[in-house]
Amino acid sequence: MIWKLPFNLKKTKKLTQAVKERPIPKHIAIIMDGNGRWAKARQLPRVAGHRQGVEVLRDIISICSELGVNHLSLFAFSTENWNRPDDEINALMSLMVEFLQKEIAELHEKGVKIWMLGDIKGLPEAAAREVENAKAVTRNNKGLQVNIAINYGSRTEIIRAVQNIARDVSIGKIAINDINEDCFSHYLYTNGIPDPDLLIRTSGEFRLSNFLLYQCAYTEFLFTEKQLLWPDFNKQKLLESIFEYQNRSRRFGGIIE
Numbered sequence: 691m692i693w694k695l696p697f698n699l700k701k702t703k704k705l706t707q708a709v710k711e712r713p714i715p716k717h718i719a720i721i722m723d724g725n726g727r728w729a730k731a732r733q734l735p736r737v738a739g740h741r742q743g744v745e746v747l748r749d750i751i752s753i754c755s756e757l758g759v760n761h762l763s764l765f766a767f768s769t770e771n772w773n774r775p776d777d778e779i780n781a782l783m784s785l786m787v788e789f790l791q792k793e794i795a796e797l798h799e800k801g802v803k804i805w806m807l808g809d810i811k812g813l814p815e816a817a818a819r820e821v822e823n824a825k826a827v828t829r830n831n832k833g834l835q836v837n838i839a840i841n842y843g844s845r846t847e848i849i850r851a852v853q854n855i856a857r858d859v860s861i862g863k864i865a866i867n868d869i870n871e872d873c874f875s876h877y878l879y880t881n882g883i884p885d886p887d888l889l890i891r892t893s894g895e896f897r898l899s900n901f902l903l904y905q906c907a908y909t910e911f912l913f914t915e916k917q918l919l920w921p922d923f924n925k926q927k928l929l930e931s932i933f934e935y936q937n938r939s940r941r942f943g944g945i946i947e
């Protein structure tokens with residue numbers, strides 16, 4: 691997974707220092723995969739994997755905040771995840787509610803802003819209420835923005851954008867010639883959020899699974915090895931991922947002289 695980690699950077703403290711000396715990705719997106727497999731390997735119910743996943747999340751938010759990352763986008767629940775058993779859906783919603791209830795005060799203190807990507811109206815009432823509260827409490831914060839993608843699907847997001855653009859053209863709010871990349875991006879859930887610089891997916895799955903398809907045109911992807919499941923992710927692994935990103939050559943279709 692990480693190719694260029696020199697031997698002298700194996701220790702977290704040294705690696706933190708090295709990472710801080712190089713440009714920090716402004717926007718990190720994460721697909722937190724492998725919770726179910728983590729639980730299965732321990733003969734635990736799947737929800738135990740999700741619960742441990744939330745524990746990891748707490749640390750990752752804290753480190754991103756400390757490093758000065760501007761945006762952290764987390765794929766928490768996709769539009770396709772409604773196909774999971776009711777028990778697991780309810781457990782995931784409850785975990786999110788519990789996380790927001792428990793953590794909001796501390797996140798607020800750290801200047802973290804909570805934002806949501808996805809159709810909040812489609813969530814169970816308690817979850818929607820908690821989400822709205824977290825957004826309202828942290829609305830004016832200027833630190834790390836945590837974008838929780840919940841009831842989110844990229845294709846739905848794009849189709850919704852097209853529908854809204856068509857509607858605005860039909861009422862004369864915008865002209866067809868106004869439609870360009872900048873205009874289009876305003877109709878996405880990620881309106882105002884820069885594209886991810888780095889996308890991390892744990893557990894050795896090499897796909898995007900309908901996450902930020904439009905926004906990831908020039909994102910650097912980092913797919914971890916199969917053995918690294920989200921509940922085992924940690925500060926060292928995040929730093930290694932950022933270090934790997936810092937050693938990539940981003941050309942955005944151009945060339946480096």
Ligand code: FPP
Pocket residue numbers: 722723724725726727728740743744747764765766767771782785786789790838
């Ligand atoms: C993928 O693992 C993970 C998910 C579908 C859910 C991730 C959600 C959380 C960690 C909780 C989110 C909460 C907050 C507060 C944002 P999987 O279950 O598909 O794992 P598997 O592939 O091993 O079965």
